[in-house]
Amino acid sequence: MALNNGLKINAILLAVVLAMANVAGAVEPPLLGDVPDGSRATPLHLIPMLAEPLPGKEPDQIYPKNDPALPFSTKATCGACHSYDIVTTGWHFNAVDSNVPAGRIGQPWIFADPLTATVIPLSYRDWPGTFRPQQIGLTPMGFLGHFGRQMPGGGIGEMLDKTDNPDEVLRVGITGQLEIDCLACHNTSPGQNMGSAAGYAIQVIKGNYRWAATASSEIAYVSGTTKNLPESYDFREPFVSSDSKAKPPIVEYDKSAFGHNDWVQFDISVHMLKQRCYFCHSNVDIHDGRTEKWSADEDIHLYAGLTCVDCHRNGFKHNITRGYPGESKDSNNVLAAHSSCEGCHLNNKDSNTPAAGRFAAPVPAHPGIPPIHFEKLSCTACHSGPWPKAELVRTKTAQAHALGIAGASKETDVLPHLVYPVFAKAQDGKIAPHKLFWPAYWATMDGNNITPLNIDAVKAAAGKVITKAAYSKTGDWPNLKEEDIANVLSAMASDVEAGAKPVYIAAGKLYSLDEAGKLISVEDKIAAPYMWPIAHDVRPAAQSLGVRSCGDCHSTNSPFFFGLVPVDSPLKQVTAAGVEMVKFQDLPRFYTKAFAWSFIFRPWLKVITLACCAVIAGVLLLYALKALYFVAKIFVGRES
Amino acid sequence: MFRETAITGFIATIVVILLHFAVSKPKFDNVFGKDRGLRLLDPLRFLVFLMTLIFVEQKWNFAGALRKLILLVALFCLIVLAVTGFVPSVIYDEAIGSWWLFIHAIMAGIFAVCMAALAVLWADRNRFDKNYLPWLNTILRRQPKSTVTPERYELEIKICFWGIFVLMVPVILSAIVSMFKIFGTHGQEVLLQIHRYCTFFLTILAIIYLYFAALNEMEKTAGRS
Numbered sequence: 001m002a003l004n005n006g007l008k009i010n011a012i013l014l015a016v017v018l019a020m021a022n023v024a025g026a027v028e029p030p031l032l033g034d035v036p037d038g039s040r041a042t043p044l045h046l047i048p049m050l051a052e053p054l055p056g057k058e059p060d061q062i063y064p065k066n067d068p069a070l071p072f073s074t075k076a077t078c079g080a081c082h083s084y085d086i087v088t089t090g091w092h093f094n095a096v097d098s099n100v101p102a103g104r105i106g107q108p109w110i111f112a113d114p115l116t117a118t119v120i121p122l123s124y125r126d127w128p129g130t131f132r133p134q135q136i137g138l139t140p141m142g143f144l145g146h147f148g149r150q151m152p153g154g155g156i157g158e159m160l161d162k163t164d165n166p167d168e169v170l171r172v173g174i175t176g177q178l179e180i181d182c183l184a185c186h187n188t189s190p191g192q193n194m195g196s197a198a199g200y201a202i203q204v205i206k207g208n209y210r211w212a213a214t215a216s217s218e219i220a221y222v223s224g225t226t227k228n229l230p231e232s233y234d235f236r237e238p239f240v241s242s243d244s245k246a247k248p249p250i251v252e253y254d255k256s257a258f259g260h261n262d263w264v265q266f267d268i269s270v271h272m273l274k275q276r277c278y279f280c281h282s283n284v285d286i287h288d289g290r291t292e293k294w295s296a297d298e299d300i301h302l303y304a305g306l307t308c309v310d311c312h313r314n315g316f317k318h319n320i321t322r323g324y325p326g327e328s329k330d331s332n333n334v335l336a337a338h339s340s341c342e343g344c345h346l347n348n349k350d351s352n353t354p355a356a357g358r359f360a361a362p363v364p365a366h367p368g369i370p371p372i373h374f375e376k377l378s379c380t381a382c383h384s385g386p387w388p389k390a391e392l393v394r395t396k397t398a399q400a401h402a403l404g405i406a407g408a409s410k411e412t413d414v415l416p417h418l419v420y421p422v423f424a425k426a427q428d429g430k431i432a433p434h435k436l437f438w439p440a441y442w443a444t445m446d447g448n449n450i451t452p453l454n455i456d457a458v459k460a461a462a463g464k465v466i467t468k469a470a471y472s473k474t475g476d477w478p479n480l481k482e483e484d485i486a487n488v489l490s491a492m493a494s495d496v497e498a499g500a501k502p503v504y505i506a507a508g509k510l511y512s513l514d515e516a517g518k519l520i521s522v523e524d525k526i527a528a529p530y531m532w533p534i535a536h537d538v539r540p541a542a543q544s545l546g547v548r549s550c551g552d553c554h555s556t557n558s559p560f561f562f563g564l565v566p567v568d569s570p571l572k573q574v575t576a577a578g579v580e581m582v583k584f585q586d587l588p589r590f591y592t593k594a595f596a597w598s599f600i601f602r603p604w605l606k607v608i609t610l611a612c613c614a615v616i617a618g619v620l621l622l623y624a625l626k627a628l629y630f631v632a633k634i635f636v637g638r639e640s
Numbered sequence: 641m642f643r644e645t646a647i648t649g650f651i652a653t654i655v656v657i658l659l660h661f662a663v664s665k666p667k668f669d670n671v672f673g674k675d676r677g678l679r680l681l682d683p684l685r686f687l688v689f690l691m692t693l694i695f696v697e698q699k700w701n702f703a704g705a706l707r708k709l710i711l712l713v714a715l716f717c718l719i720v721l722a723v724t725g726f727v728p729s730v731i732y733d734e735a736i737g738s739w740w741l742f743i744h745a746i747m748a749g750i751f752a753v754c755m756a757a758l759a760v761l762w763a764d765r766n767r768f769d770k771n772y773l774p775w776l777n778t779i780l781r782r783q784p785k786s787t788v789t790p791e792r793y794e795l796e797i798k799i800c801f802w803g804i805f806v807l808m809v810p811v812i813l814s815a816i817v818s819m820f821k822i823f824g825t826h827g828q829e830v831l832l833q834i835h836r837y838c839t840f841f842l843t844i845l846a847i848i849y850l851y852f853a854a855l856n857e858m859e860k861t862a863g864r865s
Contacts, residue, residue, distance in 0.1 A: 365825070368818070369825070369828065370832075372737060375735060598746070606820075609752040609815070609816050612756035613752070613808070616755060616759045616805055616809060619805070620759075620805055623763055623767065
């Protein structure tokens with residue numbers, strides 16, 4: 001019987017082993033370009049361009065003689081040699097994957113709509129203070145319509161049919177999915193077209209998702225739009241329609257780009273140009289109304305000869321390092337632990353080998369800086385962002401303000417209003433410079449739960465109250481009064497569920513109507529400004545905080561502690577003077593002021609204590625000499 | 641490391657003092673009277689006796705009173721400095737900061753001034769005498785002319801006195817030099833360790849100094865009675 005049981009167990013084990021072997025066998029073998037052979041030379045990418053295949057079919061090669069000319073599919077073309085599914089797990093594409101740790105809080109997608117006085121942070125990542133796009137009624141396609149312009153595709157771009165909206169599910173057949181545009185980052189050709197009138201961003205805005213990557217390349221020009229196309233439209237077939245508004249996307253390839261076998265050479269490199277990163281990661285500071293980039297310096301690392309990807313690295317999994325301290329807890333990138341400032345500039349105390357000086361990074365001496373500063377401050381606190389002044393700098397970012405895209409507003413007042421550097425306590429407990437804006441949005445409040453309202457419902461209610469006369473031509477806030485807020489809230493009252501009430505959040509306050517219908521406001525944590533730590537632009541060491549003296553921060557009027565963060569809202573009449581930064585640093589104001597005040601006497605302290613030290617040392621020396629004299633007398637026998 | 645050293649050092653000092661106190665058997669009867677009840681309260685009486693030492697004696701002239709006042713201010717500063725310096729690092733195991741640092745920095749300046757004054761005013765009184773080490777005189781075959789018998793704990797007190805002042809120099813320098821742009825991060829850390837350990841030993845010496853000074857005063861009080 002025991003033998004019988006043993007056989008059964010062996011049989012089960014064998015079955016498990018065979019099953020595991022079967023599963024292992026099911027894993028796709030690496031493709032040609034998945035595993036590099038180690039050569040540091042850049043591989044030539046002379047390849048056939050492949051079109052999006054029909055379901056279950058192999059992709060077809062694109063020839064210059066095709067009519068209509070088909071857009072190439074990166075998933076098919078690049079995916080022929082690089083496992084596309086692995087690339088999709090990278091940081092730039094995995095926001096929608098709830099299993100991926102959100103990591104340090106970052107810049108959200110900011111939905112800014114002056115028509116409804118709304119500025120709300122959105123993210124698919126679990127960053128505190130953000131909301132999911134679907135909470136304000138943005139479908140994947142709606143989200144791409146607002147923000148896909150500066151997304152490299154993939155992620156939500158390939159989940160366009162994952163929506164409850166049947167019209168949009170049908171439209172995906174026309175627009176296609178927004179595949180990862182490998183060229184957006186890897187193309188080193190100066191012809192890479194991201195933001196011009198026919199470039200990637202415009203194609204995404206038009207809903208030409210299938211054509212976006214093609215349009216971005218230097219070998220094609222795309223015109224037309226999917227906006228008015230019928231459901232019967234098939235991008236593979238010539239389009240005939242009597243509707244003059246229906247002008248489908250048309251691809252015109254540069255015929256000279258097709259070479260042997262009608263293959264095409266792409267200038268692909270893993271050493272991405274900074275211009276590629278800049279398209280989505282640019283900032284422009286607004287000084288005296290000027291926004292010209294010639295008036296501002298770039299990050300000091302770029303002048304030192306580095307590129308973005310020297311520090312922000314990834315392997316084939318595309319899990320790029322973000323470069324913040326402690327990232328290794330959130331990332332499986334093996335370089336995450338060494339990609340922060342300390343990774344190159346300081347030696348890792350836990351390492352057996354010297355690590356400082358990578359990329360010829362200078363090892364800082366930090367003379368005269370007490371080590372306590374390194375426990376309380378991030379490196380960026382002293383080294384990054386603009387030098388803190390009494391007034392914060394208004395800034396625009398590519399992701400928030402569509403910088404670099406044809407037709408984007410160049411107004412300095414356009415929403416959202418971002419300011420920096422705000423020195424606030426970050427998630428790791430250290431004070432770091434942040435960018436900040438004050439969210440403003442309409443929501444329902446049920447108990448302590450705040451849920452943003454669907455933006456279409458808000459438009460319907462607000463449209464009756466916020467008239468065109470209140471709009472700003474510059475894209476700034478509409479000119480609202482408290483009565484307007486009260487009227488919009490009244491209009492929304494019937495739309496919210498029983499037990500809940502409509503509220504408006506702005507300027508750090510929560511506005512609602514009391515039982516008498518009168519507008520009331522209270523300060524609430526839910527209305528706190530949204531902040532995210534910045535790392536760039538890094539200033540030269542000679543411009544770091546503290547380089548002149550302790551007084552750069554420890555003075556009674558130091559912007560670092562006492563700079564005013566302006567409270568921004570459409571309610572001009574109730575906008576407060578501002579919030580001192582100490583409040584965001586969790587520091588007691590009185591102590592901080594007193595400590596700063598004590599630095600006035602710091603030179604006196606130095607002089608007095610050094611003088612005291614000299615006196616004590618003098619007394620010691622005097623009596624030591626006397627003792628020596630006495631001992632000497634004994635030894636020479638002259639003791640009296 | 642410092643935390644463990646400090647805790648061990650302070651406990652060891654207190655234990656040694658208690659042992660010494662038990663072994664030396666101070667003459668309580670001569671100070672507090674033989675017919676006192678509740679002898680269990682003698683340690684408490686000793687503490688009260690210690691408190692009485694802070695008062696300036698009526699017979700002293702201005703210079704003497706000034707010396708005593710400076711000593712008392714220095715003592716007060718030392719207590720505050722020890723509390724603000726050691727509580728964060730030894731009890732809470734964190735770097736000194738916030739109000740601790742603020743008070744520490746203010747008292748440090750006053751303490752330095754007091755100690756400089758004490759060094760000038762008291763150095764001569766704390767010169768070592770030839771009679772402290774009779775065995776050394778024997779070895780050197782010397783016959784000291786002075787016949788003054790030293791007080792019982794005079795040598796220990798003077799050793800502590802000079803030890804304190806020797807330590808004062810690195811204590812002050814390690815704090816003040818770190819405020820200049822001379823030493824980098826590693827140097828700053830070394831300076832911090834020098835400051836910590838020197839203040840630790842200085843505090844230990846100060847405790848021992850006070851203990852022996854109190855014992856000496858008891859002896860004198862007992863002698864007078």
